[in-house]
Amino acid sequence: QKEVEQNSGPLSVPEGAIASLNCTYSDRGSQSFFWYRQYSGKSPELIMSIYSNGDKEDGRFTAQLNKASQYVSLLIRDSQPSDSATYLCAVIPLGMKLTFGTGTRLTIIP
């Protein structure tokens, strides 16, 4: 079982709709969770971090964490074409090294 799993996509969402990205992790002791956005040919950019159960909102982005289900998600409201990118879920398990999923490619359709 992979430490961090994401659906590779591609996920296509109409402009203005909500994009929902999901991630599961295997280490129940994980404490820190992150979402990175990576445009083609660029390096990953940190967009959200979450450490406790529940929702965390930042502008059009909402991160959701459920430790009991070992599940973290990212919602993007009012999706824009500029949101088209690969989204990487990252987790810090007990081993303390940041571990990435393989990413979900998101395409926003104008």
Add this chain to the structure above:
Amino acid sequence: KAGVTQTPRYLIKTRGQQVTLSCSPISGHRSVSWYQQTPGQGLQFLFEYFSETQRNKGNFPGRFSGRQFSNSRSEMNVSTLELGDSALYLCASGDGTARKQFFGPGTRLTVL
């Protein structure tokens, strides 16, 4: 604050050669991590340095090595290059608590 810088941005080498990549973290950050990114494998962790000490190491052969200097700048070395080492090598800077990490622009290595 200036971001993470990596040099060089692009490199072309031939099999058997060695290469050294450099990373300067965000000012005040003492943690530097290195990752290899390829289309097939995604982001793979190489190693992490904190205050000149290797704190974590990924599952890469001994040809991959690194070090960190007292000013937190880090270098990564790959010896006896193989075709499969062609990748984007990313450096990430952190404040040392192993939480948020910020990536540099990367070094694109091509091995011919």
